[in-house]
Amino acid sequence: MNNPYIAFFKISIKDNIAYFKDYLISTIGRLLTYILMIFVWNIIYLGGHLSEIGGFSLMQIDAYFVIGSAVFLIIDSMNDRILSDDIKTGNIAKSLIKPVNYVYMVFVESLADNVLVLPPVIITIMFVLYYLGISTSMLSIVTFMIIMLIGYAIINVIQFIIGSLAIYTTSAFGMSILFMNVASIFSGAVMPLTFFPSYISNITLLLPFQMFTYVPTSILIGIIPSSAYLYYILLGLLWLFALSILGYFLWNHVKKKISSVGG
């Protein structure tokens, strides 16, 4: 196949495999913190003799944390770091001298990073559903996948926007950290959005962050009823559209300002 983007995807995966062991170790490290969260919630539920908090039973909250953490792991596009590194090191020149669209190259590179994490994530999700005996419908699984795709597209655009701001600041590291911390709270990766006080959860339920963890996970484990699926898909698409327009104009402005290191 002579498609440049497919060729780039293949060579990026080949290149990534060299770092795969490192990635696997850090992934296991991150999963450990979520296992700790499960212990904490178990104590809260069992110690307080509670059968339900915010619509979640103990079994559902356990499923939510494991699946949610797997989902949050794979949804991070890393575009901000790819772009900011390219600008900081001047590596952006490497892509700009090729007959390809730079923006697509960034997306393909991030996809090549994520594809490697996909098998362990799918295995984790299937294992949790099976082990905890959560029955889920075909419609839920399909909607879960659609929302995941929309969420992945949204985070791609947001992180691309953050990365392109590196033109002004040379490094987008601070903003990347800020975004991931805000995203982990408002996406529901720290706890389900319905656990927040209602005035906060009402706002978060309008924001795009929920597509990164809360919505797909809740759909899969049956917290969100199927009647609400269409609403979330449309809300996600609306955010994707609005952010894409913002990203498009920002990038067109920014690309004229690129000045890599050294003269």
Added chain:
Amino acid sequence: MNNDIVIKVDRVMKKYKVSESNSKKGLFNSFKRKKVIKVAVRNISLNIKKGSIVALLGKNGSGKSTLIKMMTGILYPDKGRIIVDELSPYNDRKKLALKMGVVLGAHGQLYWNLPAIDTFNFMKSMYKIPEKEFEKRLKLYIKMLSLKDVYKKPVRTLSLGEQMKCNFVASMLHNPKIVFLDEPTIGVDLPSKFALKEAISIAREKLGTTFLLTTHIVEDIEIADHVIVINKGRKEFDGTKKELERIFGDNRVVEIYSTNLRQINFKRYGRIMQKTGDMAKIEVKPSMLKNKEFLKMLNSRHVFDYRVSEPHLSYVLSKLYKSFDKKK
């Protein structure tokens, strides 16, 4: 437009902001930085002929790389116009990329963890090179640059020179019409340097490829037909090698070998360039070669040998660079 001209740069300007640290004393002042606008390229115009090898010279920070980055479409010029093979590099970047090869010294195209052959195959798909053509060209370059034992090993295990050669191959496989080489001989050993230069000459001969190379190394200029010198973003010289050699007039360099150098007052004849145990090198005006007193000195019994030559290019260049500093 003249059909022979493949690159036309017309009154191009490029500025950028840099933050400079404050030189004022005091704890807080040392953290403050001021934004300074630096002009990297000032009003440069130049034409490059099809099938020529052009050396772009200049000190560090003279604006060479910025100029090349604008020609390749990586940077937008603030003012002026650039046409490369009838295309505008920044507006038709993707179209132009198909016709050009770029080796950016510090930023190789090779994948660090993979053997160079993976990058070559990637280039094949990227530039849609037909399989048979690809095999043929690859074979040719591997032979020419003796990469047989190199191109299947991971790039990280290669020496700097081997990496550079592989980088060169990666940017030549699609038979580009124009090739930009930014400091192509950094860290390259002598045999590889010769091989690289030979490959450049052969590509020009057989395919009519135009080469524009930036360099600090004088020997690299040997293969160039044309030399452009820039300093502080201004074009200071644009001409052939011969013209560059003559830039300071027809001065000659005289090497004088003598058992008793101290006896001779060289200052009377010209500028002393170098003095070692039994040799003195002086730069003299052409008229000096007919000066009776000078000839008498050369034929005196103190002097056992002498040689007259044209000044070496590296000397001319260092003199040229020094003259820039004086201008400041």
